[in-house]
Amino acid sequence: MSQRVVIDPITRIEGHLRIEVEVDENNVIQNAWSSSTLWRGIEVILKGRTPMDVGLIVQRICGVCTYSHYRCGTEAVENALGVKIPLNAKYLRSLMQTSLYMHDHIVHFYHLHGLDWVDVVSALSADPAKAAQVALKYTDKPIAAGEGELKAVQERVKGFVEKGQLGPFANAYWGNGTYKFTPEQNLIALSHYLKALEVQRVAAEMLAIFGGKQPHPQSLVVGGVTSVRDMLSPARLQEWKQKHAYVTDFIKRAYQADIVMAAEAFGTEPSVLGGVNVKNFLATDDFVLADGEYMFNGGVIMNGDLAGVSDINPDLIAEDVTHAWYSADTAQHPYDGTTVPNYTGFVERDTVYGKLPTLDGDGKYSWVKSPRYNGEPVEVGPLSSLLVSYARGNKVVVDAVNGLLARTGLPVEALFTTLGRTAARMLQTVIVADEGLRTFDALLTNIQSDEATYVKPEIDPAKEYVGHAMIEAPRGMLSHWIRIKGGKVENYQAVVPTTWNAGPKDANGKIGPYEASLIGLKLEDPTKPLEVIRIIHSFDPCMACSVHVMDFKGASLSEFKVSPNGL
Amino acid sequence: MDTHAALYEQGKQRLETLRSLPRRHDETIFDKMAQHGITRRDFMKWSASVTAMLALPLPFSTLVAEAAELADRVPLIWLHMAECTGCSESLVRADTPNLDTLIFDHISLEYHETLMAAAGWQAEENLEHALETYKGNYLLAVEGAIPTANNGAFLTVGCKGHTGLEIIKHAAEGAAAIVSVGTCASFGGVQAAYPNPTGAKGVHEVISKPVINLGGCPPSEKNIVGTLMYFIMFGKLPALDMFNRPKWAYGARVHDNCERRGRFDAGEFVEEFGDHGAKEGYCLYKVGCKGPYTYNNCPTERFNHHTSWPVLAGHGCMGCSEPNFWDDMADFEKPLGRQLLHGLDATADTIGAVILGATVVGIGAHAVASVFAQAKED
Numbered sequence: 001m002s003q004r005v006v007i008d009p010i011t012r013i014e015g016h017l018r019i020e021v022e023v024d025e026n027n028v029i030q031n032a033w034s035s036s037t038l039w040r041g042i043e044v045i046l047k048g049r050t051p052m053d054v055g056l057i058v059q060r061i062c063g064v065c066t067y068s069h070y071r072c073g074t075e076a077v078e079n080a081l082g083v084k085i086p087l088n089a090k091y092l093r094s095l096m097q098t099s100l101y102m103h104d105h106i107v108h109f110y111h112l113h114g115l116d117w118v119d120v121v122s123a124l125s126a127d128p129a130k131a132a133q134v135a136l137k138y139t140d141k142p143i144a145a146g147e148g149e150l151k152a153v154q155e156r157v158k159g160f161v162e163k164g165q166l167g168p169f170a171n172a173y174w175g176n177g178t179y180k181f182t183p184e185q186n187l188i189a190l191s192h193y194l195k196a197l198e199v200q201r202v203a204a205e206m207l208a209i210f211g212g213k214q215p216h217p218q219s220l221v222v223g224g225v226t227s228v229r230d231m232l233s234p235a236r237l238q239e240w241k242q243k244h245a246y247v248t249d250f251i252k253r254a255y256q257a258d259i260v261m262a263a264e265a266f267g268t269e270p271s272v273l274g275g276v277n278v279k280n281f282l283a284t285d286d287f288v289l290a291d292g293e294y295m296f297n298g299g300v301i302m303n304g305d306l307a308g309v310s311d312i313n314p315d316l317i318a319e320d321v322t323h324a325w326y327s328a329d330t331a332q333h334p335y336d337g338t339t340v341p342n343y344t345g346f347v348e349r350d351t352v353y354g355k356l357p358t359l360d361g362d363g364k365y366s367w368v369k370s371p372r373y374n375g376e377p378v379e380v381g382p383l384s385s386l387l388v389s390y391a392r393g394n395k396v397v398v399d400a401v402n403g404l405l406a407r408t409g410l411p412v413e414a415l416f417t418t419l420g421r422t423a424a425r426m427l428q429t430v431i432v433a434d435e436g437l438r439t440f441d442a443l444l445t446n447i448q449s450d451e452a453t454y455v456k457p458e459i460d461p462a463k464e465y466v467g468h469a470m471i472e473a474p475r476g477m478l479s480h481w482i483r484i485k486g487g488k489v490e491n492y493q494a495v496v497p498t499t500w501n502a503g504p505k506d507a508n509g510k511i512g513p514y515e516a517s518l519i520g521l522k523l524e525d526p527t528k529p530l531e532v533i534r535i536i537h538s539f540d541p542c543m544a545c546s547v548h549v550m551d552f553k554g555a556s557l558s559e560f561k562v563s564p565n566g567l
Numbered sequence: 568m569d570t571h572a573a574l575y576e577q578g579k580q581r582l583e584t585l586r587s588l589p590r591r592h593d594e595t596i597f598d599k600m601a602q603h604g605i606t607r608r609d610f611m612k613w614s615a616s617v618t619a620m621l622a623l624p625l626p627f628s629t630l631v632a633e634a635a636e637l638a639d640r641v642p643l644i645w646l647h648m649a650e651c652t653g654c655s656e657s658l659v660r661a662d663t664p665n666l667d668t669l670i671f672d673h674i675s676l677e678y679h680e681t682l683m684a685a686a687g688w689q690a691e692e693n694l695e696h697a698l699e700t701y702k703g704n705y706l707l708a709v710e711g712a713i714p715t716a717n718n719g720a721f722l723t724v725g726c727k728g729h730t731g732l733e734i735i736k737h738a739a740e741g742a743a744a745i746v747s748v749g750t751c752a753s754f755g756g757v758q759a760a761y762p763n764p765t766g767a768k769g770v771h772e773v774i775s776k777p778v779i780n781l782g783g784c785p786p787s788e789k790n791i792v793g794t795l796m797y798f799i800m801f802g803k804l805p806a807l808d809m810f811n812r813p814k815w816a817y818g819a820r821v822h823d824n825c826e827r828r829g830r831f832d833a834g835e836f837v838e839e840f841g842d843h844g845a846k847e848g849y850c851l852y853k854v855g856c857k858g859p860y861t862y863n864n865c866p867t868e869r870f871n872h873h874t875s876w877p878v879l880a881g882h883g884c885m886g887c888s889e890p891n892f893w894d895d896m897a898d899f900e901k902p903l904g905r906q907l908l909h910g911l912d913a914t915a916d917t918i919g920a921v922i923l924g925a926t927v928v929g930i931g932a933h934a935v936a937s938v939f940a941q942a943k944e945d
Contacts, residue, residue: 006687006688006726007686007687007688007726008687008691008724008725008726008728009680009686009687009690009691009724009725010686010687011680011681011683011684011685011686011687011690012680012681012682012683012684012686013681014651014652014681015647015651015652016647016722016723016724037722037723037724038649038714038721038722038731039714039721039722039765040649040714040721040757040758040765040767041758041763041764041765042757042758044762044764045757045758045760045761045762045763045764045893049897050897050898052898052899052900053897053898053899053900056885056899057757057760057893060651060653060756060757060784061651062651062652062653063650063651063652063653063654063655063656063657063785064651064652064653064656066651066653066656086841107659111659111682112681115684120684152602156594156602167592167675167676168676168679168682168683168684169683169684170683170684170685170693171684171685171689171690171692171693172683172684172685172686172689173689197659197668200659200660201659201660201871201872204660204871205871205872205874208870208871208874208875209874209875210880211875211880212870212875212876212877212878212879212880212881212882213869213870213871213874213875213876213877213880214656214660214870214871215653215656215657215660215785216653216784216785217880218877218880218882218885219877219880219881219882221840221882221900223840224840224841225881226840226841226845226880226881226882227880227881227882228840228841228845228846228881229845229846229848229879229881230875230879230880230881232846341764343717343720343721345720346723346728351726353688353726356726356727356728357727357728451846452841453840453841453845454839454840454841454845456839456840527688528689529687533686533687
C-alpha cells in the first residue's frame, strides 16, 4: 500500500518549493514530484524596456545569488550589442563573483543545509573537552572549537532547550536515526553554525566594497562597472584583501574540516550515498583569473562518462512544459520560446497527514519548466562544475578533488552522491578563495597602466540584436537570452540552475535531477522526511530564480484556468 | 506636558506592561551580550545611536535600552510572499558583532522560512500554533508582494495549499501591528511593474488594517530594526509619511544628505561612467541618479556595516524605496527629466536648470520643493 508524503514549505531555501513523494510499504520512495508554487512574471515585465536596465531588473529574480543575475543579464546585453568591456571591469566583476561565492556557499552549508546534518539537541549532551580533541582530528588549527568556546555554545543553546522552547529550532526532526554525528561532532558543527553567522556578514561586505551593497549590488552597467573610485583606492583594495583573508581562514579551518568530518560520519549512511541519479552534468567557463584564463572550465558530461566531456552547443538547449503550468506543443529553444500560463491547481487525495490537495503528477504540477540538453535532463551546480573541470584535467581542480578523496579515503564514485555534491561545494569555495587572489593581483598590476572601467555601448534602433550570456552562479550554470528590437527588449529568457535541477518530468517521461535523486530513498519515518530535505537541500534550491516566463505572444491573462486550491 | 514628555511617558508605561509579560527566552539580553563580548557601555552607545536614528532626543536612549531588553516579550512572525528573499538576506547581514543581530537573536522569532529548522507539515504547524497562541499580540513582518490575479493562485504555501492572499488575510487579523518589509510588500515591487501579470499588490492594498511600509530593495537592516524597536518601545506606529513610511527613516531625500551634494551644487557632473568626473566623485545626476526624488536614509546609514551604498560605488540611486519606481524612474541611467512624480516634478525642473548652469536658482528652488513635499506628506 503506497502512501503520499507532502513537504511544503521546504524551508531554509530561497522561495517556495513543494516536494511530494510516494513511498511503498517499506517506506522506500517509488515516485517523486518537485513543484514551485510561485510565479512572478519578470521576463514579461522586461519586454519593451531599455536593455540598459535589464541587469537591475533581472537581479531582482533572486536576493541570494543576486549578483549572478545582475552580471548575467548585463553580459547578455553586452553580447547582443557586441560590447567588449575593459580588462579592469572583467577583473572587478570576477572579484565580486569571488566575494559572492565565499558568502553564498558558507551560508548555504551552515545556515540552510547544516541542520540536516547537525542534531542540535544531541550537541547538548556532548563533552566539550572531548569535543575540542575531536576537532583537532580534522584540522590542526580548529576555529571556534576550543573547550571553553564549545562549553559556552552548549550553555547558550541549553537554556531554551530545557524550557522546551527551541525558537527557530522548534519542531524539527531532532533524534532522527539518520543523523550520524556523535554529540561531540554535533557540538563542533553547531559552534561553526553560530560563528558562520558572523563570517558571512564580512563576506557580504567584501561584495559591497565594489558593489555598493549586498544584496542587490549596484555597480554594473552595460559596458563595464561604476566603482572606479573604489578600484583606484589603495585603502579599499586593502579592505577587500583583509576581509578576504578573514573569510578564507574560516573556510580552511572550519568549512573544510567539517566536510571531512561529515564524510567520515556519514560515509556509510545510505541516505547520502545516492542522490545523483541523473548522471549528466553541464557547466561553463567562469571566474576570470587573467585575460582569457578561467578558474573553472565548461563542458558537458553525459552518462557519467568523464572521458567523454564535450563542448557546450547552445543550440541544443530547449525547455519543455508538458508538466509545467504553461501551454506549448513542443520543447522550445530559449530564443524562440513562448510561455502561456495554464494553471490547473491541485488534486485532493489521502496523504500521511490525511486528506490534502496534492500535485497532479499525471498532468501539470509546477511553475518550473524542464530544460533539456539535447533532449536529456542534466544536473548543474558545484558538483557539475568540478566534474567538468576534473574531466578537462584542470590541475587545480584535479589536485583539490584527489586531495579530498585521499584525505577521506573515499573512492571516486563517492563524488556521485549527495555527500559528493555537498563536498564539491566546499572544494569550490576553497578554490575560489585561493585562486581569487590571482584575479586581485592581476587587477593591481593592470591599474598601474590602465584605469579604464567602461566603454559606452551603442544601440542602433534600426537594427535587431540577439545575444546570450552563460556564467556559473553558486547554484550552477545560469544563462540569460535576449532579443533587442527598436532599441527595446523584444524577448527575454533566463534558463537558471534551479530550473535545470528542479523541473518536472518532460514529454518523454524523463525526470529531472531533484525527482531522480529521491527515487529509491528509504525514509525512517514518512511523517518526518528528513532524508528528503537533506537531499533536496544539497542542490541548494533557489526557487524564485527558477520560476521564469518568456514571451506571451499575445496570450491573454484572462484565459488562465485557475483553481486556487484545486478543490 | 510637551509632546516628547508625553511620548516618553507612553513609552515607559508600554515597557512596564511588557515587563509584566512572561519572558520567552531564558537568557536576558545581557547574557547574550556577554557571550558576544559586548559590554554594557557598548550597549548604551548602541542605544544612543538608535535613539538618534529614530529622531528622538537623547534621554530616550534609556527607553531604547529597556525596549531591547524586553524585545523577547513581543512575538514576531515573518512571512514570505512573492519575493526574492533579499530582505531576509539584508536582515541577516546586520553588522558584526552587533547588537542589532542580538536583538533578533533575542526577539521571539516564531516563524521565518529562511531561518527555521522545521519544514513541511511541521513548519505549517509552527505557524498555526504561533498565530493562535499569540493572537492579538504578535508583530507581523511580511516580505514580498501579494499576487491577487486569479484569486491569488500564483502563490500557494504549505501542505494545505493556501494562497498567499488567504494566508496574509488570516495572519493580519490577529496581528498587533504589520510591517511590510521592502518595496515588494510595501508597493508590489518588481512583479507589480507594468504589465503586472500576477496582479501583485502591496500588503496594505489587500487588508484593511494599518501597515508600516519599509520601502527599499532591500531596506537596510537599520530601517528594519529601528521600526521594530519603535513598536516595542511605544506599542504604536511611528509618524508616517504619505506612503506610510516611518518619517525617521524616510523623512529626507537621498539627495539632501548625499556625499556628492557639494558637486551637484557646484555644477560638477559625471558625464559618462568611468570618466574624469567618475574618478573624482562628481554628482551622478546626469547618468541617472534618482536621489532627488527618493526618500531614504541610505547616505547616512549606508549598507553592510556602513561599507558602502550605490552612490559611493559610482552608480546613481535608482529610487528603490518609492512606489512604482520600476516604471516611474526608468531609464535608470538617464536623468528623469520632467515627469510628474508625486508632486516633486518641481525638483526635476530645478535640476534641468542647474544642468544649464543656473546653480543658484537650483538651490533656491530645491528648498521650495522640500517645503512642497513636506506639505504633501502632512
